[in-house]
Amino acid sequence: SLSVTLDADTRATSTVVAKAGVEREIAQYRLTATNANANITELVISNDTTVDARISEYRLYDGSTDSSTLLATDNPMTGTTTFKIASGNLVVPANGNKTLTVKAVLNPISLKTQTGAQLQLTLTGYKYVSAGTEVASSSLTVKPVSNTMTIRKTMPTFDLVSGVTGGQGTYQPVLTFTVSADANEDVIL
16 A cells, blocks of 8 residues: 655745746655555646646656656646656655655746745645556545745845944944845845
């Protein structure tokens, strides 16, 4: 049998900046096979919040590092994405597990009013072959749900300025910092 959970190292709820062609990690899923190998041939995910034109493509990776292997890609035209995986490319060993990473490739945001969309992925189904039999699970009893990501056109970055010393006057600096913005948009304070 095969079980699927959200991996403990999945990205925390956060903000992602939309830059054309840049991958942003959304979720990590852990697949565990019991008693026999599971040759995964299909995974289905859905965006729980809405169909979003800001998402160009989803990419599925075997692993959770920068050197992870790209397994499949799909364009999310309906809010549901189906990753078709070539037989033998993703085998979860018997009594072992694999971590899969889902990344979103975002489209640029052209208008400020388009910022702030939420993205939350749920793994809703899968197919695999085990001991020569194909198993399909389109109705998981427990569906692993990623943390919520907010897609923004830009995001301010705050950096603490070191080496600031107080003067002799009435007012003393307590904290000095710089604010920068992503190149997509200005940040107004």
